[in-house]
Amino acid sequence: MNNVIFLFEAFNPNKRTTFFKHKNYTNYLAYSEYAIRNSNVNHGLFGKINQFPDIENMVDVEPINKLITELANRKVPIYRCTISLDEYDAMRLGYNTQEKWKELFESKLVSLTKKMNIKYEDLQYTGAVHLESGHPHFQCMIWSKQRDKMNYYINYGRVNKMRDEFTNAIFREDLIELYKEKDRAKKGI
Numbered sequence: 764m765n766n767v768i769f770l771f772e773a774f775n776p777n778k779r780t781t782f783f784k785h786k787n788y789t790n791y792l793a794y795s796e797y798a799i800r801n802s803n804v805n806h807g808l809f810g811k812i813n814q815f816p817d818i819e820n821m822v823d824v825e826p827i828n829k830l831i832t833e834l835a836n837r838k839v840p841i842y843r844c845t846i847s848l849d850e851y852d853a854m855r856l857g858y859n860t861q862e863k864w865k866e867l868f869e870s871k872l873v874s875l876t877k878k879m880n881i882k883y884e885d886l887q888y889t890g891a892v893h894l895e896s897g898h899p900h901f902q903c904m905i906w907s908k909q910r911d912k913m914n915y916y917i918n919y920g921r922v923n924k925m926r927d928e929f930t931n932a933i934f935r936e937d938l939i940e941l942y943k944e945k946d947r948a949k950k951g952i
Contacts, residue, residue, distance in 0.1 A: 767933055768847040768898070769926035773915040776838040785835035785904070788843075789828040789889065792902055797893035799861045809865055810889035811872075813908065818889060827889060831904065839906055840915035842879070844890075846929055847900035856933060864892045864901040871928055875905070878921040885909040 774781040789808070792798070798807030801819045808827065809819045815827060834841060846868070848858055857863045868890070876883045890903025 767926065767930040768845070768900075769922075769929055770845040770847075771842065771917065771922045771925060773840050773842045773917070776835070776840050776915055781838075782832075782835045785841055786832050787828070788904065789824060789831050792889070792891040792904075793824045793827075795891070795893055797895040799892045799894060801861075807861065807891040807893075808889050809861065809891070810887075810903065811869075812887050812889055831889075834906060842905040842915075842917075843902070844905060845900055845902045847898045848933065850897050850899060852933075853899040856936075858899060858933070859894060861892045867929070867932055868901060868903070870932065871925075874928055875925060878925055879905070879907075879917060881907040882909070 774784055793806035793808045795807075800807050801809070804820060804822055806821075806824050808821075808824055812818060812827065812830070814830065815821060818824075818827065821827070831841070846864075848856075853859055858867075872886060872888075873883055876886050879886075885907045886905065887908050888903050888905040890901060892901050893899065
């Protein structure tokens with residue numbers, strides 16, 4: 764069992780360079796050569812954005828790009844999250860489909876919102892799965908629709924707890940087998 768690479772970051776929304784970091788990131792997520800494309804459209808975005816209830820079937824993601832640009836312009840904290848596995852584990856555990864990554868991420872949204880101090884109903888996100896050789900991964904942007912002036916900083920302790928939750932969920936079956944083995948070893952002593 765290998766480690767999960769979990770990156771969770773926010774850029775200071777008051778810095779001018781932050782605007783430019785977010786401005787075209789949506790297009791990168793949606794149209795990367797590695798993105799798993801949604802059926803019937805040419806992009807791989809999915810997510811939860813109130814203004815766009817059917818992201819996966821949108822023909823053009825430019826309205827989402829404009830929204831992200833507007834949020835960055837208003838200095839709304841936008842977090843970026845990347846969850847990456849090595850290729851062997853991704854294929855072995857079924858993380859070579861968009862559905863599996865989406866299910867994983869959305870199963871942890873309630874917990875994420877608590878650690879980020881965002882109300883669950885205010886959470887918005889968009890992301891895509893990139894099947895890049897060597898490290899298939901999920902990348903997304905997360906923000907709150909209500910708290911323009913929220914603190915963009917999340918301490919390492921909370922980030923580490925998020926990573927542990929994703930790791931435990933991804934390797935759940937492997938961990939169950941390890942615990943069974945450990946129990947058998949204890950009984951044998």
